[in-house]
Ligand SMILES: [Fe+2]
């Protein structure tokens with residue numbers, strides 16, 4: 319399924335057959351470009367970057383790689399191929415054919431789901447906009463920009479759905495996407511984790527490991543949707559998301575590799591003197607990012623989530639691989655709660671607990687990454703283990719919002735928390751130290767001292783390839 323690059327907006331949805339829609343999106347395009355120039359990657363207008371651009375949605379060979387001037391990147395609208403005779407896989411409409419048009423009775427719910435997802439995409443670009451100034455290498459700079467242009471494309475994907483199916487309301491939502499800004503006190507992005515600054519590269523790798531993984535799970539749940547255009551959009555977005563998580567996971571593994579080499583070389587865990595990121599600081603960054611990402615999944619028990627599920631709008635992760643009735647009305651699921659200073663679980667209706675289920679799937683997937691990190695550490699003969707903090711730690715949403723807890727899940731009083739939180743979360747000192755390491759390294763093949771070089775380059779290119787050309 320080739321993509322039309324002759325159109326102003328590349329697409330595989332026959333945009334030129336729908337003049338009204340095409341005109342509406344072409345009117346949104348300059349607003350998007352202004353936003354990109356004002357709030358996208360700083361000072362990148364003249365850079366030529368070795369980027370991949372989607373040219374098809376087939377699994378093999380969907381991407382084309384070349385140097386592209388960043389503002390000339392062709393943001394487009396790509397939906398995965400429709401599946402023949404696809405049926406709704408869960409909820410009260412289970413077994414019925416999927417909807418190819420908007421189901422009118424679920425208009426408000428679908429709009430909310432699409433807007434909430436869509437808002438995170440430009441948010442991450444805004445959060446990461448300063449990073450280009452302090453890249454550890456050209457390889458990493460290229461990866462940052464690749465992630466940024468694709469998050470921009472994900473915004474296009476959601477705005478297309480809003481324009482195509484929600485009329486004037488949808489167009490207004492499309493404008494609002496460019497009016498809210500990450501960290502803006504008056505008009506912030508919708509979700510809290512998407513307002514946090516991400517202005518050092520350790521935070522960037524944590525972000526692409528943890529926040530983008532939240533994206534993977536949200537998109538996977540929406541890919542199950544009975545609203546077929548949403549499902550098809552999310553299925554293609556997931557192929558791009560995989561690279562974002564690779565950037566995070568491999569970036570963090572490379573930081574650890576360098577840290578461990580310094581620990582061995584100097585026979586100490588205190589490697590700040592040698593320009594490394596010590597494992598304690600690394601763990602604190604994990605604690606911060608993982609805990610704010612758990613909040614992104616919402617309340618453990620949620621009527622909204624139950625409704626989305628019953629309506630067939632948002633499913634579970636890998637819904638079709640789960641062996642149950644896919645209706646959940648009579649099934650139970652354990653959710654946590656705090657009683658007299660102890661974390662317990664109780665069985666509730668599985669239908670109201672789909673958020674919790676998705677969060678647990680996210681935790682398993684994150685733990686897989688942790689295991690890989692610990693393998694790196696062990697390969698240096700160092701016996702420190704990194705871990706994911708307990709779900710009660712540092713939470714603002716759900717069962718643990720009103721309590722203080724240590725990373726191992728002990729409920730604490732506020733005085734103890736105040737005394738000890740600097741052991742668990744990055745302090746101003748930690749952040750200042752990490753920031754002090756952020757000096758730009760822009761010679762081909764050169765690498766900052768706090769991170770190991772990658773084993774291989776991008777798309778068969780050598781590590782010392784000129785991934786970014788400055789003009
Ligand atoms: Fe995205």
Ligand SMILES: [Fe+2]
Pocket residue numbers: 469530533559562
């Ligand atoms: Fe992403």
